[in-house]
Amino acid sequence: MRNSLAPIVWLAGSCLGMLANAATIDVSIDLAADRHPLKREIFGVSGAPDLGAVAYPLLRWGGNSTTRYNWQADVHNTASDWFFMNIPDGNGTPSGSSVEALLESTLAAGSQPLLTLSTIGWTPKAVQQKRWGYSVVKYGPQLVTECSYFGSNPPAWCTADAGNGSCNPAQNQTGYCGANGLIVGNDPLDTADPATPQTQTAWMAHLQQRFGTAASGGVRYYALDNEPMLWNSTHRDVHPQPLTYDEIWQRTVAYAGAIKAQDPDARVFGPVTWGYCDLFGSAADNCLDGSDRAAHGGIPFVKWYLQQVCAYQAQHGVRLVDYLDLHYYPQGDGVVDFSDPPNGSETATVSARRLRSLKExxxxxxxxxxxxxxxxxxxxxxYSHPQLIRRARAWIDEACPGTGLAITEYNWGADNGASSAIAHAEALAIFAREGVDVAARWVAPAAGSLVERAFRLYLDFDGQGGRVEGDSVRATSTNVDALGAYAFHASGSRVMVVLINKATTANAAAIDFGTTLAGNWQLYQFSGSSNLALASSGNVNGTSLVTANLPARSASLLVLPDSDRIFVDGFDQP
Structure with missing residues (x-):
């Protein structure tokens, strides 16, 4: 960091007064170093946003309720999120389902859906009515029911017989309340029927008839269920036993094999971890290490899983899993707080912790x-040093080269938090720099929210469809805690620099491009108090310049001409 501004020409003279006490942080760019393609599908989300408003390139249909979905009857099960309950959707037919409507609109918009296919072996009963996994009448008193959840004034539509599967052993009137305080020995057939891989490939065949194959513009991406290492809690009414290394691999062979047979051009995502623990161990290990891992050579689960993928391919000539699919949420107190939407915690302590947690x-x-x-x-x-992406990349290189990397659930804070917004902007830049292939935030940010601005910075920075694109290249900040710097090079077109001012004061960036750039530039920017807009513009002719208007807790995108561009009138339109 340095404070002398004399050698550099300011980009925005109107900001000099504001920056009287601002620090200038050096940033160096090397357009030839660390080059690799920026994958557009890292800017994905989960949910059903308006793609006409923000052109998210990927939409994930996932979450706990997708583990048990009957595509023929259009019924899903809410699992432990809401009393293990079957909920009818749409009109009870595939063509009338919200899922297929989402697929249709996503494909029509030129985006790619990521569709979760169930591998748990159970599907909701094909009837358009509510059913629940833990009946109070059948299994005895439970700690919470759908009606008691609402207190003394439950809504008329609630079901008093639907329990949460938790009980008091002292009230073990029916013999179903276990010593651990959970209902045991319940009948999965209360809500579900057995399902097989063919249940899912029949859905694929239906989708191929409606939308085409993967190679002809239909659904291309399929995930092997959702967080299976949590089934013994989230879906314990049908799968109470913790999953092991071997069981998840057996399911991968059966279901991924069936998917590839149905559509060889489909791309499969697995094993869809839930977080940090199942990077290293199975559900049977109860986080990180245990007897199951010991029985598999002490190898972390994800690395072992990758070994099986490539060993199977070598033996059978079929690549069962194309993308290593991980979920990750930073665990620091207050960093991700779903209990207080849409603002979350924005105290000074939590905000600083949130921004530092990106280093994980x-x-x-x-x-x-x-x-x-x-x-x-x-x-x-x-273990205490997560380095998630680099760890996963190293395991891929060692165990199964050529596997893509997907982070299909993550979140760095609430939709309308100022630090949350720039944390998401930096997370996306980190995904690009570190070589992530596919990513999807849980969930799509609310329309008009601060976090939506973070995505617009990359997908529509000028309101006219301007996107960050090209290759990620090396960018180095001399103070990454205050200013994050990331660079992209679209050869023959433009150089783009993302600057994340994490400081609580304004800063400036003295940027050395390592090559001569000449022509017009634009600086787009947003903060917690300002919408994404063109903040300043001007002309550059040289190897360096200073951005003079980086407000506190802001994200900026500097768009410049490429050094090898053939200049013509009107070039300044990015």
Missing amino acids: LYDPTWQSESWLADLGSASPWY
């Missing part, structure tokens, strides 16, 4: 400021 994605020296630190930093796994 890539920095091998960073120790998580959460319970992960309690796991220890002993060799060889250094």
Whole structure:
């Protein structure tokens, strides 16, 4: 960091007064170093946003309720999220389902859906009526029912017989209340019927008839269920036993094999982890390490899973899993708070912790400021230092080269938090720099929210469809805690620099491009108090310049001409 501004020409003279006490942070760009393509599908989300408003390139249909979905009857099960209940949707036919409407609108918009296919072996009964997994009448008193959840004034539509599956062993009137305080021995047939891989490929065949195959513009991406290592809690009414290494691989062979047979051009995502623990161990290990992992050579689960993928391909000539699919939420207190939407916690302490927690994605020296630190930093796994993306990339390179990397659930804070918005903007830049292939935020940010601005910065920075594109290239900030810097090069077109001012004061960036750039530039910007807009513009002719207007807690995009562009009148339109 330096404070002398004399050698540099300011880009925006009107901001000099504001920056009298601002620091200038050096940023260096190397257009030839660390080049790799920016994958558009890292800007994906889950849910059903208006693609006409923001052109998210990927929409994930996922979550707990997709594990049990009957595509023929259009019925889903809410699992532990809401009393293990079957809920009818639409008009009870595939063509009238909201799922297929989402697929249709997504494909029509030129985006790609990521469709979750169930592998749990159960599907909701094909009847258009509510059913629930833990009947009070059948299994005895339970701690909460759908009606008691609402207190003394339950709504007329609630079901008093629908329990949450938790009980008091002292009230074990029916013999179903286990010593652990959970209903045991319930009948999965209360809500579900057995399902097979052919149940899912029959849906694929139907979708191929309606939308075409993967190669002809239909659905291309399929995920192997949702967070199976949590089934013994989220879906314990039908799968009470914790999943093991071997069971999840057996299901992968059966279901992914069937998917590839149905559509060889389909791309499969697995194993769809739920978080940090099942990177290293199975549900049977109860986080990180245990007898199941010991029985598999002490190899972390995800690395072992990758080994099986490539071993199967070598033996059978079929690549069962194309993308390693991980979910990740930073665990620091208050960083992700779904209990207080849409604003979340924006205290000074939480905001600073939220922005620092982005280092969990890539920095091998960073120790998580959460319970992960309690796991220890002993060799060889250094649990307290997540470095999620680099760890996953190393495992791919060692165990199954050529596998793509997907982070299909993540979140860095509430939709309308100022630090949350720039944290998401930086997370997207980190995904690009670190070589993530596909990503989807949980869930799509609300229309007009601050976090939506973070996505617009990359997908529609000028309101006219301007996108960040090209190759990710090296960008280095001398103070990453204050200013994050990321660069992209669209050869023959433009250079783009993303600047994330994480400081609580305004800053400036002195940028060295390592090559001569000449022509007009634009600086687009948003903060917690300002919408995404053109903040300033001007002309550059040289190897360096200073951005003089980086407000506190803001994200900016500097768009410049490429050094090898053939200049013509009107070039300044990005």
